[in-house]
Amino acid sequence: MxxxxxxxxxxxxxxxxxxxxxxxxxxxxxxxxxxxxxxxxxxxxxxxxxxxxxxxxxxxxxxxxxxxxxxxxxxxxxxxxxxxxxxxxxxxxxxxxxxxxxxxxxxxxxxxxxxxxxxxxxxxxxxxxxxxxxxxxxxxxxxxxxxxxxxxxxxxxxxxxxxxxxxRLDVDELLEPDLTKYSCFNEFFYRKLKPNVRPIDSVNDPTIVVSSADCRLIVFNTIDDATRIWIKGQRFSLKHLFNNEEMAETFKGGSLAVFRLAPVDYHRFHSPVTGIWGKEEKLSGTYYTVNPVAIKENIDVLTKNQRVVATIETDNELFGSVGFVAVGALLVGSINFTVEKEQLIRKGDEVGYFAYGGSTIVVVFKDSVIKWDDDLLHNSNNSMETLVRIGERIGIKTTNEEKQLLQQKQQPQKDVSPHTTIKRLFEMFPTVAQ
Structure with a gap:
């Protein structure tokens, strides 16, 4: 914009x-x-x-x-x-x-x-x-x-x-509610919650995708939609986000979710799907703020900040490879992971945490494999974030029919004007136009 x-x-x-x-x-x-x-x-x-x-x-x-x-x-x-x-x-x-x-x-x-x-x-x-x-x-x-x-x-x-x-944090939610037990502020900041405080939606249904964090969420069917409505960095692209051309090609035309964490939020992040944790690649960068004002400006916040790029490998009949990017921000001390390469992680399992500051998770799905929940997509198309919690349902795997429909919508519209036939004749027989 x-x-x-x-x-x-x-x-x-x-x-x-x-x-x-x-x-x-x-x-x-x-x-x-x-x-x-x-x-x-x-x-x-x-x-x-x-x-x-x-x-x-x-x-x-x-x-x-x-x-x-x-x-x-x-x-x-x-x-x-x-x-x-x-x-x-x-x-x-x-x-x-x-x-x-x-x-x-x-x-x-x-x-x-x-x-x-x-x-x-x-x-x-x-x-x-x-x-x-x-x-x-x-x-x-x-x-x-x-x-x-x-x-x-x-x-x-x-x-x-x-x-x-x-x-006004609810201390009763904390795994350790005694505030005197924390050794430093950062240990409290990336505090753990009691089991079941954030129930995981449809935990045994691998087709349901859940929120990775307590956050302000915005989702888009395509990267083009994301850059048209929300992300205004001049050089934002999957290639620059992943810093990997091959990975960018894998997710070409894919769907995108941006989970923004404010300082008030619980700062551990979790897997949105069930799969195998892939290799992590740490990318050095700067420490811009990741709030909506910055995202909607021409500064390349998401692709310039320090970040860690990883994948979650699910069954090909589900989502296939899922891109997972943890992005640091202004006054974020560090990005830390609590999982190992090739570890099986279930939907809702913790995978890491941020030290102090607001931060962001970007999750990318392959072309047309996910259908975002209607309310989230509607709010996002209206350029507005939705406050969600870890474990809440945010989308579902598309059926074959839905996938075909989404791909058809994303294809360039053919020229069906009444002058199309005449235009093509002129292209085939240029002498007619003289």
């Missing part, structure tokens, strides 16, 4: 002095968190309140299904997703998410450090030049590693109680 002139005019150009000031404020926020705890207004857990606009309040408990609502969603996306006008408090630094469990349209607020990170990335052409010089990339990497190291230290436990209170 190209930015309109009216959208661009709201983004002030940021000179070198302002960029330095933003970097200093970001670093100060990390230092405040590491050294002084969570009581100050500049720590990374602090959020800025974003009031609901009239549209958000009106649709708070409505499932968007009508075309009129679809129009509102699309026309409101530019101001709600991307707006740094300091005089406008409504919808600033927030994005709409539909909670599948409650059918409520909610606003997710962006943490303060994300706001500063977004300003560094997107506030005008100066920032785009700096990105090419890698100065901001190095800055993000340094601060991410600094915080990750601090959160592995015993004294970081002081953040746990405040984090639970701020995000």
């Amino acid at each position: 190209e930015r309109s002139k009216s959208d661009s005019s709201r983004l002030s150009l940021t000179n070198a002095d302002t960029t330095k000031e933003i970097e200093e404020n970001f670093s100060s926020m990390i230092t405040q968190t590491v050294e002084n705890g969570v009581n100050g207004s500049s720590n990374i857990f602090e959020h800025t309140f974003v009031p609901r606009d009239w549209y958000g309040g009106f649709l708070r408990s409505v499932v968007p299904q009508k075309e009129t609502i679809r129009t509102h969603l699309l026309t409101s996306s530019s101001s709600a997703y991307f707006n740094y006008d300091e005089t406008n408090q409504d919808g600033r630094y927030s994005f709409k998410v539909l909670d599948r469990k409650t059918n409520q349209l909610i606003f997710e607020q962006m943490p303060s450090y994300h706001k500063l990170g977004m300003k560094l990335l997107f506030s005008g052409s100066v920032q785009r030049e700096l990105l090419q010089k890698r100065s901001i990339k190095k800055f993000f990497e340094h601060e991410t590693k600094r915080l990750g190291k601090a959160f592995d230290e015993p004294k970081s436990r002081k953040h746990i109680q405040a984090f639970v209170k701020m995000y």
Whole structure:
């Protein structure tokens, strides 16, 4: 989605002095968190309140299904997703998410450090030049590693109680509900849950696909749909996502699911299908934020960030090979896997976890082998994420008839205009046209 002139005019150009000031404020926020705890207004857990606009309040408990609502969603996306006008408090630094469990349209607020990170990335052409010089990339990497190291230290436990209170986490869900038992903040951050807290849908039915994470989910039938509606990175493609031409060819025309984890979420991720865990390949990269504002911009977030690419091999009569990519992000300390190559994993089994920060999982299926659940596909086509939990059903294997229908829809439409026959005659007999 190209930015309109009216959208661009709201983004002030940021000179070198302002960029330095933003970097200093970001670093100060990390230092405040590491050294002084969570009581100050500049720590990374602090959020800025974003009031609901009239549209958000009106649709708070409505499932968007009508075309009129679809129009509102699309026309409101530019101001709600991307707006740094300091005089406008409504919808600033927030994005709409539909909670599948409650059918409520909610606003997710962006943490303060994300706001500063977004300003560094997107506030005008100066920032785009700096990105090419890698100065901001190095800055993000340094601060991410600094915080990750601090959160592995015993004294970081002081953040746990405040984090639970701020995000209203249900401690009864935790495998270890005694918060004093965690050795550091990161150990709490990638906490485990009690068995059966996240039941796995149709656990014995291998045709049912489930969510890999507690997350904000968006799904697409094809990569073309994903890039047309959601992912706006200039060089996004399967080739760049996997960094592997052969793998990209295997999944050509395939379906895509993006599972975005916010800091509040349980940060262990699980397998969406039953199969054999394949070889992992770690790809180095930067630490951009992966929130919707960044995804819907021309920065190649998903293909530039550090990530690990793997596959899950299922029966060919089911899904065949399934691509699984764990993507790191701003202030994500590390990507860790808890499975081994050629290990059998069942649907819903844990496969890994992220240390502190919001993160993303991208799962890619082969061409036309999966049918996404209608509500998820509808919300995604309306450029809106859906809040889902681990183990919830998100799709099912297509039947042969459904697969043929999907492939027919994806094929280029033939020219059936009344002038087609005449046009072809002219091509066959060029002298007739003279």
